[in-house]
Amino acid sequence: MKRRLFLKSAMAGSAVATAVGAGLLAPSMVFANTADFKAKSDAATASTAAAGKGSFKFKAPKIAENGAVVPVTVDASKMEGVTQISISVANNGTPLAASFNLSGAQGYVSTRIKMGKTSPVVALVTAGGVTTKVTQEVKVTIGGCGG
């Protein structure tokens, strides 16, 4: 438990440190997501790199009419022991859109995300301790962050 806490704070610390070092974050400027969430996002990106192809269903439109509202559905209900479903947008500022820890609900989530531009969207499903992914490229004609 202590090791995890230490690792967690180390990760969060380093994530913020690199961002500040790169001049991306001025402290007075709005920090859209907390350091803790950014750490989760970095961890998700790392998981994505390491994960093998999943056998679950990931529905996302090939072309998003409106980048502000892109419906995505992850259906891993046929998988056993699903504990977590995460959705990441590779080319967004903070890739991790949401991470759902399931402790009784079935392996299924549906939501709507914002996409700034065309990007692969990754669904990560962790079941029985193993994380797998399905990626889908979503083309965006109008960006979703008002830009």
Next chain:
Amino acid sequence: MGSIKLKPKARKGVIGIKALIKHPMETGQRKKKGKLVPANHIVHMVVSHNGTVVVDADIGSTVSKNPYFKFNVAGAKGDTIELKYKDNKGKTGSATAKSK
């Protein structure tokens, strides 16, 4: 901050939980009339079924405005579903509904 529409519906032993939360979900990166709109989005959400937490979600600013979620949980008509959220400003919201 916003109101929540929570619609659980039981069908064949599974409750489909549909939730629509009214929330601006500002990323903190958008500019309005030259000024940066500050971040204002849900960060955490918990869904419970008959008092037991079934979904514990970390939400980022990438989720759309007025976020919509759908989950499935094994259950029956009459079960109680509760949704609680917290946003980055510390504001919270919650809703409870009995499954139809």
